[in-house]
Amino acid sequence: MSAELSIRNLTAGYGAQVVLRDLSLEITEGTLAALIGPNGHGKTTLLRAISGLVPITAGQITLAGTRIDPLRPDAIVASGIVHVPQGDLLFPDMTVLENLRMGSYLPAAARLEKQRLEEVFSLLPKLRERQQQTASTLSGGERRMVGIGRGLMTSGRILMLDEPSLGLAPIIIDQIYDVIDTLRGSGRTVILVEENAMRAADIADEVHLLDHGSIAWRGKGSEMSGRPELLETYLGS
Amino acid sequence: MDTILQILASGLTLGAMYAISTAGLALVFGAMNMLNMSHGAILALGGYLSYFAVGGMGLPAPVGVVFAVLVCAAVGVLIYQIVARPMLRSANFETRIFIATIGVGVILESIILETFGPQPKPQPVSMPGSLTLAGVHLPYQNLMILGIAMLLMAALGFALQKTRIGRAIRATAQNRDAAQLMGVRIGYVYALVLAISGGLAAVSGITISSLSSLLPNMGADPMLKAFIICVVAGLGSLPGSVMAALFIGVLEAIVQYVFGVRFSFALLLILVIIVLIGRPQGVFGRVQGVRL
Numbered sequence: 001m002s003a004e005l006s007i008r009n010l011t012a013g014y015g016a017q018v019v020l021r022d023l024s025l026e027i028t029e030g031t032l033a034a035l036i037g038p039n040g041h042g043k044t045t046l047l048r049a050i051s052g053l054v055p056i057t058a059g060q061i062t063l064a065g066t067r068i069d070p071l072r073p074d075a076i077v078a079s080g081i082v083h084v085p086q087g088d089l090l091f092p093d094m095t096v097l098e099n100l101r102m103g104s105y106l107p108a109a110a111r112l113e114k115q116r117l118e119e120v121f122s123l124l125p126k127l128r129e130r131q132q133q134t135a136s137t138l139s140g141g142e143r144r145m146v147g148i149g150r151g152l153m154t155s156g157r158i159l160m161l162d163e164p165s166l167g168l169a170p171i172i173i174d175q176i177y178d179v180i181d182t183l184r185g186s187g188r189t190v191i192l193v194e195e196n197a198m199r200a201a202d203i204a205d206e207v208h209l210l211d212h213g214s215i216a217w218r219g220k221g222s223e224m225s226g227r228p229e230l231l232e233t234y235l236g237s
Numbered sequence: 238m239d240t241i242l243q244i245l246a247s248g249l250t251l252g253a254m255y256a257i258s259t260a261g262l263a264l265v266f267g268a269m270n271m272l273n274m275s276h277g278a279i280l281a282l283g284g285y286l287s288y289f290a291v292g293g294m295g296l297p298a299p300v301g302v303v304f305a306v307l308v309c310a311a312v313g314v315l316i317y318q319i320v321a322r323p324m325l326r327s328a329n330f331e332t333r334i335f336i337a338t339i340g341v342g343v344i345l346e347s348i349i350l351e352t353f354g355p356q357p358k359p360q361p362v363s364m365p366g367s368l369t370l371a372g373v374h375l376p377y378q379n380l381m382i383l384g385i386a387m388l389l390m391a392a393l394g395f396a397l398q399k400t401r402i403g404r405a406i407r408a409t410a411q412n413r414d415a416a417q418l419m420g421v422r423i424g425y426v427y428a429l430v431l432a433i434s435g436g437l438a439a440v441s442g443i444t445i446s447s448l449s450s451l452l453p454n455m456g457a458d459p460m461l462k463a464f465i466i467c468v469v470a471g472l473g474s475l476p477g478s479v480m481a482a483l484f485i486g487v488l489e490a491i492v493q494y495v496f497g498v499r500f501s502f503a504l505l506l507i508l509v510i511i512v513l514i515g516r517p518q519g520v521f522g523r524v525q526g527v528r529l
Binding site: 053082085092093094101102110 | 401404405407408411412414415416417418419420421422423424
């Protein structure tokens with residue numbers, strides 16, 4: 001088992017405000033890794049830095065041995081990293097179908113568009129019913145599903161999900177987690193960012209705890225449940 | 238009855254010309270939140286380039302038009318590379334680019350003034366003759382302007398809805414970050430949008446000057462009208478802008494006939510005030526975000 005995504009001594013932030021400090025992280029190929037930690041400690045910034053949306057001031061990011069941090073965001077996507085952002089970030093005036101088709105915008109994904117669309121529709125049947133509906137008129141749960149579906153339309157080998165359960169009703173969260181669970185066997189590597197630590201630890205192969213801009217602890221989800229002091233120290237729960 | 242049709246015909250021609258220049262302005266604003274204040278100067282440049290190619294070099298009219306469109310599109314790309322790109326990531330991009338493009342406009346206008354002089358020049362690209370249909374006098378030139386405008390707007394609408402790059406432009410307009418996360422190269426989209434806008438400005442400049450004449454500051458009035466139309470329609474809404482352009486063209490023709498030419502601009506401004514009071518986001522606009 002090799003490290004597919006490797007981050008070394010990463011420092012990044014917004015202008016003078018440094019959010020990530022000397023952060024190192026390795027994600028193993030084909031696993032489901034959870035990234036947990038309190039709000040405002042850099043989880044979203046880390047994903048945005050990997051995607052190239054936040055400038056990096058030091059350190060490097062490599063994907064399967066190739067450095068990707070100097071690349072433009074569109075080239076990072078083309079290299080195989082797909083970011084399903086927090087708050088969905090759909091294209092509000094496009095239909096569900098148009099949103100999904102934006103996922104297969106790049107040529108490598110466009111060739112497989114029909115096949116992937118069928119896969120997404122069978123995984124998220126609600127989207128098939130709603131395909132002609134404008135994205136801005138969808139419910140929160142439906143929007144989240146479009147965001148995940150759009151990510152699955154890409155040819156990304158690594159799928160980064162930023163707080164897929166945020167603001168959703170418990171029954172919808174269960175559905176979303178069922179979908180995430182099925183991704184495990186799909187050959188894709190999944191990085192799941194969650195504030196709900198227990199929920200994420202429950203499903204993940206490996207848990208990384210992000211605190212004050214760097215990784216404070218890593219281990220198996222099962223180890224996490226046996227160490228309540230971790231939750232108390234870092235998450236205050 | 239004849240008079241009403243006549244007013245309608247000239248109003249639609251006016252509206253069609255407004256639509257061409259407004260579409261470029263709305264496209265750029267919609268895609269990149271950039272109010273291009275040099276749009277009027279690019280429009281004048283297009284008119285003069287066709288004058289130079291057809292009148293000066295003796296090239297056939299269609300070649301002259303294509304030449305003007307291509308050069309103005311290139312000017313759009315240059316504005317992206319030299320002016321917009323360095324400040325894209327800055328905090329107050331909208332304000333900075335607004336002021337910077339005022340400067341670009343002044344530079345372009347000065348170049349035109351220096352090269353061609355301040356005297357009015359005739360636009361050689363025009364179609365003489367007219368047609369009288371049911372008592373309505375229709376110059377071929379006006380019919381051609383109407384036809385070209387409809388064709389260009391339909392082509393632009395089709396390209397935005399149905400082509401891959403059109404979807405990329407709409408995606409960038411609706412959510413810049415999300416578009417990047419789908420692999421859209423937004424620098425390319427921005428340059429392209431400014432090129433299309435420049436090309437449309439050239440067509441607009443040629444048609445406007447074919448009905449009056451060429452002057453270095455001829456772009457100021459259409460630019461202001463285009464801005465008014467954008468505000469009335471809702472900034473960045475392309476189909477709304479085209480409809481608003483046609484409506485305002487007809488309205489202007491009616492006011493000019495009933496009250497006189499001097500009242501037409503005042504009335505446009507009153508319309509803007511009414512729209513801004515009643516619907517600050519514009520008739521077709523949304524409270525948040527933009528659409529294409």
